Amino acid sequence: MQAGPAIAVLGAGWAGLATAADLAGRGFRVIVLEKRAVAGGRAYSYTDPETGDVLDNGPHVYLGCYASTLAFLRRIGAPGAIRMGRALRIAYADRERGRYRLRCPALPSPWNLLLGLLFLRGLDPGDRVRALAVGRRLRRTLGSDRTDLEDIPLRDWLDRLGQTAAIRRAVWDPIATAALNEDPAAASTAVFARVFDEAFLSGARSALGLGAFGLSDVFVGPAIRYLGDRSAEVRFGSGVARLRVGSGGVDEVELGDGARIVADAYVSALPPRELLAVVPDRLRSADPVFRGAAGLETSPIVSVHLWYDRPILDEPFVGLLGTRTQWIFDRWAILGPAGRGNGLSPAPEAGLSAVISAARDCVDRPASDIIAMVQEDMAACVPASRSARLLRARVVKERDATLSPRPGTSRLRPGSACSLSNLVLAGDWTATGLPGCIEGAVRSGVRAAAAAAGFLQGRLSSGAAPAQEVDAVG
Structure with a gap:
């Protein structure tokens, strides 16, 4: 040295x-x-001993506003380690309303969010207007310390702004639970405000990226x-x-x-x-x-890695609504051949990963119960999974995955x-x-x-x- x-x-x-x-x-x-x-x-990631697949302990999505992370990767010579999209696009599969997408174009805020909500299927016109009120209210707090929001649970704050159950189900709950790893009823509004500001109100930086490798x-x-x-x-x-x-x-x-x-x-x-x-x-x-x-306090995350006998998803990842499982990632589509092993026989045709955030209610359940729950959730939201045969599943429990932002x-x-x-x-x-x-x-x-x-x-x-x-x- x-x-x-x-x-x-x-x-x-x-x-x-x-x-x-x-x-x-x-x-x-x-x-x-x-x-x-x-x-x-x-x-972290590791190689699954039975299949040879590269598995993350839990799938991660990167935001375009992750300036420090992207700078760090450039510093260490890994600028291409994250494939960043041009705009923020999220596909959802709702067990009641079917498939739809939230698309926020790469425009200056708040126009990116405005257009994203304007064309979001499943919300009536009144709900769209009410959803935009959240963005307007948060923009008025930019530059402040948001101490007035620190002690308010996010669910209560959304209720004060007239956010209906339909808006929360389609927009706020999935975003908040994924970003905060906490139930919106138990999470601080101030932390959500910061995330929402950076992720949705930062214009061209409002994009999602996925790792090119484990x-x-x-x-x-x-x-x-x-x-x-x-x-x-x-x-x-x-x-x-x-x-x-x-x-x-x-x-x-x-x-x-x-x-x-x-x-x-x-x-x-x-x-x-x-x-x-x-x-x-x-x-x-x-x-x-x-x-x-x-x-x-901390909050757990449970991930389930699944191998099927046929392709199931037509998106790199999909948010599930109306289910306990929140997200399904197509590992093989994201990582390509480098993340795929050849250890199973018969050879699978799909490698997926499911995510359950704020998983206090299931982190202590047996792995077999969690796998069955994920399969049931997928069957309710992704029709292609109903005829697919599960060849292998692996459950990963991170009991102290993140800080709980109460x-x-x-x-x-x-x-x-x-x-x-x-x-x-x-x-x-x-x-x-x-x-x-x-x-x-x-x-x-x-x-x-x-x-x-x-x-x-x-x-x-x-x-x-x-x-x-x-x-x-x-």
């Missing part, structure tokens, strides 16, 4: 790798500590190579056991195997529960940052600083203004890198010597 100040990044998820890449690009000595054998955090190939591989090219070190199987704290800062990190990491600055990209488990007890009660982190949660989410001067915080659970998502993770990583760099530059200008040993065994 190069000489100079050393920074230890705890965790190799999107936030940790974004932090490390930014700092390595600035010329700092960087070591990344990851407890698992692979990077990616809560967004999640790990989209960013983990390129990020690890980028770090290696800059002499940064990534240590797998290096879980943090505790932070040893001295007067005002972290003195060293103790790993589970007893090794000790000494650095000049530390960035925690750990989830809040893991961070709280490694800080001293007195800090958990004395520091408002850690007290707030203890009050954060009313009041924003007041518990910290910035990058805490009472330990040389410890910087990163992660999609910090105060990004966004729900728990990839863009929030990357933004937090960029912010944390800037904070850590600023701290070290201040130390150097004061004449402090950098750490000579990045690690030692105690």
